[in-house]
Amino acid sequence: MRVFAATPFAAALFALPVLAQHGMYLSDSKNPAIGNPEAIAAGTKLFMGSCAGCHGPDGGGGARGPNLVRRSLWHPLSDENIFSVIRNGVADMPATKLPDDQTWNLVAFIHSLTGPASTNPVPGDPAAGKAIYWGAKAGCANCHSIRGQGGSMGPDLSNIGGSRPLAVIRESVVEPAKDLYYLGNEAATVELKNGQKLEGVAKNRSNYSLQLVDTKGALHLIQMRDVKKLTISDTTPMPTDFAKRLSRTELRDLLAYLAKQDIRSKESAQ
Amino acid sequence: MIRPVLFALLLTGSAVAQVSHEEIAKGAGENWLTYAGTYSGWRYSPLQQINAANVRNVVPKWVYHVPGARGLQSSPIVYQGVLYVTAPNSIYAVDGRTGRLIWRYADPRAKANGANRGAAIWQDKVYFTTTDNYLVALNRHTGALIFNKQYADVAKGTTSTSAPVIAKGKVIVGSSGGDGGMRGFLMALSADTGEELWKTYTIPAKGEKGSETWGDLIDWGGGATWLSGTYDPELNTLYWTTGNPWPDYNGSVRPGDNLYSCSLLALDLDTGKMKWYFQFTPHDTHDWDAQSWPVLLDTEIAGKPRKAVLHANRNGFFYALDRVTGEFLRATPLIDKVTWAKGIDAKGRPIELPNIEPSAEGRWICPSVKGATNWMGQSYNPGTGLLYVLTLEQCGMYFRSSQQPQPMKNFSGGGATEEGGQVILRALNPKTGLRVWEYPMTGLGRMWTGTVSTAGGIIFSGDDDGNVLALDAKNGKHLWHFNVGEMLTASPVVYSIDGKQYVAIASASAVFSFGLFEPAESIASPVIEIKKK
Numbered sequence: 001m002r003v004f005a006a007t008p009f010a011a012a013l014f015a016l017p018v019l020a021q022h023g024m025y026l027s028d029s030k031n032p033a034i035g036n037p038e039a040i041a042a043g044t045k046l047f048m049g050s051c052a053g054c055h056g057p058d059g060g061g062g063a064r065g066p067n068l069v070r071r072s073l074w075h076p077l078s079d080e081n082i083f084s085v086i087r088n089g090v091a092d093m094p095a096t097k098l099p100d101d102q103t104w105n106l107v108a109f110i111h112s113l114t115g116p117a118s119t120n121p122v123p124g125d126p127a128a129g130k131a132i133y134w135g136a137k138a139g140c141a142n143c144h145s146i147r148g149q150g151g152s153m154g155p156d157l158s159n160i161g162g163s164r165p166l167a168v169i170r171e172s173v174v175e176p177a178k179d180l181y182y183l184g185n186e187a188a189t190v191e192l193k194n195g196q197k198l199e200g201v202a203k204n205r206s207n208y209s210l211q212l213v214d215t216k217g218a219l220h221l222i223q224m225r226d227v228k229k230l231t232i233s234d235t236t237p238m239p240t241d242f243a244k245r246l247s248r249t250e251l252r253d254l255l256a257y258l259a260k261q262d263i264r265s266k267e268s269a270q
Numbered sequence: 271m272i273r274p275v276l277f278a279l280l281l282t283g284s285a286v287a288q289v290s291h292e293e294i295a296k297g298a299g300e301n302w303l304t305y306a307g308t309y310s311g312w313r314y315s316p317l318q319q320i321n322a323a324n325v326r327n328v329v330p331k332w333v334y335h336v337p338g339a340r341g342l343q344s345s346p347i348v349y350q351g352v353l354y355v356t357a358p359n360s361i362y363a364v365d366g367r368t369g370r371l372i373w374r375y376a377d378p379r380a381k382a383n384g385a386n387r388g389a390a391i392w393q394d395k396v397y398f399t400t401t402d403n404y405l406v407a408l409n410r411h412t413g414a415l416i417f418n419k420q421y422a423d424v425a426k427g428t429t430s431t432s433a434p435v436i437a438k439g440k441v442i443v444g445s446s447g448g449d450g451g452m453r454g455f456l457m458a459l460s461a462d463t464g465e466e467l468w469k470t471y472t473i474p475a476k477g478e479k480g481s482e483t484w485g486d487l488i489d490w491g492g493g494a495t496w497l498s499g500t501y502d503p504e505l506n507t508l509y510w511t512t513g514n515p516w517p518d519y520n521g522s523v524r525p526g527d528n529l530y531s532c533s534l535l536a537l538d539l540d541t542g543k544m545k546w547y548f549q550f551t552p553h554d555t556h557d558w559d560a561q562s563w564p565v566l567l568d569t570e571i572a573g574k575p576r577k578a579v580l581h582a583n584r585n586g587f588f589y590a591l592d593r594v595t596g597e598f599l600r601a602t603p604l605i606d607k608v609t610w611a612k613g614i615d616a617k618g619r620p621i622e623l624p625n626i627e628p629s630a631e632g633r634w635i636c637p638s639v640k641g642a643t644n645w646m647g648q649s650y651n652p653g654t655g656l657l658y659v660l661t662l663e664q665c666g667m668y669f670r671s672s673q674q675p676q677p678m679k680n681f682s683g684g685g686a687t688e689e690g691g692q693v694i695l696r697a698l699n700p701k702t703g704l705r706v707w708e709y710p711m712t713g714l715g716r717m718w719t720g721t722v723s724t725a726g727g728i729i730f731s732g733d734d735d736g737n738v739l740a741l742d743a744k745n746g747k748h749l750w751h752f753n754v755g756e757m758l759t760a761s762p763v764v765y766s767i768d769g770k771q772y773v774a775i776a777s778a779s780a781v782f783s784f785g786l787f788e789p790a791e792s793i794a795s796p797v798i799e800i801k802k803k
Contacts, residue, residue: 147416148415152411203372208368217411221367224793230796232798232800233800234800
């Protein structure tokens with residue numbers, strides 16, 4: 001029975017490739033509207049007037065239009081492609097008659113929602129956020145590393161700003177157990193048939209093999225035929241109380257710091 | 271906050287293993303720790319579980335399809351059963367027993383195009399370079415970024431394609447882009463920080479010794495170092511080959527020998543200082559880079575024991591030099607049809623035939639622009655005492671453009687075409703430079719696969735039609751082949767995990783790993799307990 005109980009969970013695991021968190025975005029756009037606060041402000045107005053009805057005011061999706069922010073994770077579009085979807089429409093979405101510059105303003109706004117955080121203006125004080133990140137109150141570095149510093153149990157965050165929209169980073173800090181964020185990072189205990197016991201994070205798992213990073217950061221490639229018992233958590237090992245643990249300002253600053261983490265940024269993170 | 275403490279209380283296992291200089295210097299075994307398997311460039315494995323008698327029982331064990339890959343050129347690094355395979359601007363850690371992806375790191379915003387030929391490993395880090403010259407160091411267990419540091423400017427025409435070579439904590443990186451105008455160099459970077467330790471240009475600056483062998487284009491002279499070199503720990507010397515002078519096909523704008531293009535350089539590992547050089551093709555006008563890599567071997571040549579360096583050159587000749595002094599010892603034809611030089615003289619300089627320069631109408635010359643051999647990995651097998659080299663019997667037309675050369679505009683001073691041709695795997699005797707046997711292949715001369723040879727008396731390679739193959743190292747007899755269904759453009763490696771030997775090779779789009787047949791076994795599901803939070 002226990003084996004059967006585990007099956008749906010294992011099936012969910014297959015669905016996601018479990019990868020280091022790098023390089024999700026397609027390309028850097030060359031249009032000057034991208035990342036330009038004035039263009040984004042102008043685009044916001046256009047979006048609220050014509051797009052928010054279907055896609056939601058924050059691009060988070062509505063009854064008739066998809067979630068633009070989440071969509072960027074599994075099907076990223078280049079800015080040029082977003083431009084052409086706005087111009088020509090797609091499926092039930094109508095074409096528009098906006099001139100080029102206004103269309104680019106709209107793209108700039110959507111980019112600010114869906115593009116990597118490091119390419120967009122982000123509120124908050126990254127220097128204050130840095131202190132929060134590395135300090136005891138948030139304790140991020142216990143599990144996460146940035147450019148070689150910090151723990152190795154959680155995903156590396158060296159490129160989190162260069163690969164994720166701000167809204168997605170925010171969601172994974174505040175609601176780490178939501179949806180499938182934790183998959184590929186479940187706390188796990190493995191008892192091998194030879195008596196050895198391993199404790200760590202299950203990075204990748206199938207019916208036949210399991211990759212486990214132990215508490216010292218060492219990788220173990222385990223064949224399931226060698227496993228006597230696997231105990232695995234059904235949720236994230238990450239604390240779920242950051243919305244309470246940090247003040248609104250602290251959270252904003254922490255996000256501002258994370259938004260700056262980009263492997264293509266010249267300045268060092270520490 | 272509680273969980274890290276919990277983890278800490280349940281510590282198990284031993285200290286995390288670190289790849290040391292000694293381990294790399296020992297050469298390939300269970301692991302494959304440097305581009306050519308050994309610092310001496312042998313691509314040789316002492317493993318012998320798979321041998322000439324049982325290789326017919328070899329079957330594919332797994333395939334890993336590298337996302338979006340085309341024409342992979344990566345030679346995997348293997349440590350403790352994990353393969354590290356590169357594609358341009360990305361690297362993949364794959365379980366060597368199952369082919370499952372462990373992690374990947376990608377940098378899709380790199381600002382250049384080009385191939386990538388492999389990774390390097392040192393202590394607990396894995397290294398590769400991006401097309402736009404960042405050295406990237408990653409935690410080998412998790413793929414987490416440790417540092418990435420740009421060491422050269424893509425705006426000066428330099429890109430990166432080769433696998434770094436790490437010796438004594440120095441990461442040696444080369445330079446690509448010699449066909450478009452750039453100044454070639456070799457650099458040593460700190461494995462700990464990526465800081466520059468030394469940089470040695472392969473083309474002298476104006477006024478420096480050797481600059482008299484150039485005209486005004488010396489600043490863009492090429493001499494790229496686009497393939498990994500080799501290293502002699504005892505002499506503490508790096509052996510690195512250099513590419514063609516620029517512009518490739520128009521020699522009239524660069525009068526002289528064009529030092530140190532198309533050469534072998536011997537450099538001190540600690541300082542990068544040049545100990546000696548040897549130029550194979552002075553004033554090259556046929557894009558005959560001096561890749562492939564130099565093979566280091568102590569052997570008897572002309573009755574005298576030598577610390578030799580062997581080099582199969584794109585220009586059609588197979589060279590032997592003294593690697594202590596750089597003295598030229600011998601050159602023999604690598605292929606049957608060489609029409610640009612009658613031979614090599616006693617000092618090592620080619621005896622050129624007339625009318626070999628590319629022209630406006632085109633000049634028909636053998637070998638072709640691809641060369642008599644290229645960057646396909648050679649291997650030396652101490653058991654047979656033979657060196658295995660992929661060669662190409664092919665001729666081609668060479669054209670010269672009279673257009674004013676402009677660097678970094680994709681201009682090479684002309685062009686070349688090649689026609690027909692045949693790939694032939696040849697076994698050479700390093701003592702004499704003569705062929706012992708050969709294995710001709712059917713195909714269009716498009717393969718780029720190298721070789722690996724083992725103590726099991728086998729050579730693994732690929733043919734010119736997408737077959738991975740095994741030959742008897744003694745006589746070249748075909749023993750086994752497997753069709754991967756697409757062209758092979760990389761060299762195989764051999765490794766072992768859990769007492770089982772594997773041979774792995776990247777095809778155009780995937781990594782294949784092979785081993786001896788074992789009947790499948792049913793895997794019972796273990797007890798899995800899901801813990802509710």
